[in-house]
Amino acid sequence: MRLILFFSILVISCGTNSLDYKIIIDSSDQILTKNSNIKLSVSEIDNKNDVSISFFLNDQVIDSNTNLNLARLGANEIVAEIIDSESNYIISKKIDIYNAYPPDLYSYKIINEYSHDISSYTQGLEFYDGFLYESTGLNGFSSLKKLDVFNSKVLEKRFLDNQYFGEGLTIINEKILQLTWKSKIGFIYDLESLEMLGSFNYENSIEGWGLANDGKNIFKSDGTERIWILDPKNFQEIDFIEVVTNNKKIKDINELEVVEDKIYANSWQFNNDIGLIIDKSTGGVNGVINFKGLREKVKQHPELDVLNGIAYNKERKTFFVTGKKWDKIFEIEIFKQ
Numbered sequence: 001m002r003l004i005l006f007f008s009i010l011v012i013s014c015g016t017n018s019l020d021y022k023i024i025i026d027s028s029d030q031i032l033t034k035n036s037n038i039k040l041s042v043s044e045i046d047n048k049n050d051v052s053i054s055f056f057l058n059d060q061v062i063d064s065n066t067n068l069n070l071a072r073l074g075a076n077e078i079v080a081e082i083i084d085s086e087s088n089y090i091i092s093k094k095i096d097i098y099n100a101y102p103p104d105l106y107s108y109k110i111i112n113e114y115s116h117d118i119s120s121y122t123q124g125l126e127f128y129d130g131f132l133y134e135s136t137g138l139n140g141f142s143s144l145k146k147l148d149v150f151n152s153k154v155l156e157k158r159f160l161d162n163q164y165f166g167e168g169l170t171i172i173n174e175k176i177l178q179l180t181w182k183s184k185i186g187f188i189y190d191l192e193s194l195e196m197l198g199s200f201n202y203e204n205s206i207e208g209w210g211l212a213n214d215g216k217n218i219f220k221s222d223g224t225e226r227i228w229i230l231d232p233k234n235f236q237e238i239d240f241i242e243v244v245t246n247n248k249k250i251k252d253i254n255e256l257e258v259v260e261d262k263i264y265a266n267s268w269q270f271n272n273d274i275g276l277i278i279d280k281s282t283g284g285v286n287g288v289i290n291f292k293g294l295r296e297k298v299k300q301h302p303e304l305d306v307l308n309g310i311a312y313n314k315e316r317k318t319f320f321v322t323g324k325k326w327d328k329i330f331e332i333e334i335f336k337q
Contacts, residue, residue: 023080023091031247033100034071040064042080051084071097073283074242099284102246105337106289111318112331115152121324124168125311135169135178142166144178156194168211172232179208200235210256221253241283257310264310272306289334298326
């Protein structure tokens with residue numbers, strides 16, 4: 001199948017006659033991926049003399065016949081700079097690039113079950129030095145907790161002010177970071193005492209959802225398809241990846257956990273029984289975890305909510321998962337089907 005995409009233009013003209021130039025992308029692929037080859041041209045240009053055209057992909061010069069291996073997954077921008085005898089024109093439009101392959105399918109095996117506070121609206125989980133740290137949400141009920149999950153004990157607990165809706169958390173450089181939902185502020189705590197040390201503000205990210213780190217960078221979701229990369233020294237947003245499969249963008253990325261080169265994530269609205277395995281460098285979804293059946297194993301009650309909360313225990317090499325107002329935390333193994 002031959003795919004031709006016509007894009008609207010932004011014209012910057014030095015003359016009085018604006019020409020209706022359009023970028024044409026010709027590809028044999030119906031959905032563009034990093035493996036796609038494309039041919040670029042500009043409409044209404046064939047009969048023009050003394051015209052030069054330069055093409056750019058995300059500010060990098062490319063040939064009119066090019067492979068998209070330089071593109072990033074998600075939104076990209078192709079620009080054509082056209083110079084003729086009368087004017088200079090800049091034509092630009094975003095295109096979406098998808099993962100080259102569909103995700104693999106994964107399932108889980110329950111190893112153990114532990115009790116969990118059924119009133120906890122879980123927004124973040126993370127293991128550190130043998131203890132499980134939990135962030136909970138809802139205005140007036142949001143908290144930060146240090147848990148001995150194996151003995152069902154709450155060792156420390158701090159409440160947020162009623163104005164804040166707690167979200168994800170992560171631990172890096174001996175400090176705990178906790179997000180809030182719509183207040184565009186995150187809090188910094190002392191790891192040992194859970195005393196608040198300070199705060200940081202969000203920049204371009206819309207909201208605070210999930211939080212994780214790999215020891216070098218912090219990863220923050222904001223309810224869109226983007227996962228922001230933060231500098232651990234000053235918590236500034238330095239870049240982002242977009243979460244995509246082989247045919248769609250995945251929004252509502254929620255709780256996060258980094259294990260080696262992968263981000264394990266919950267997606268709030270995509271499918272409440274599904275977890276995602278995301279390449280942390282590209283945003284490509286390489287795996288989908290079917291968590292179906294877990295929610296049915298907890299106490300059923302009117303305020304029971306979705307799966308949310310995933311933490312990896314390095315020593316046991318297992319994952320701990322729970323949900324909002326679930327009475328259990330499950331220790332599981334995740335395996336490829």
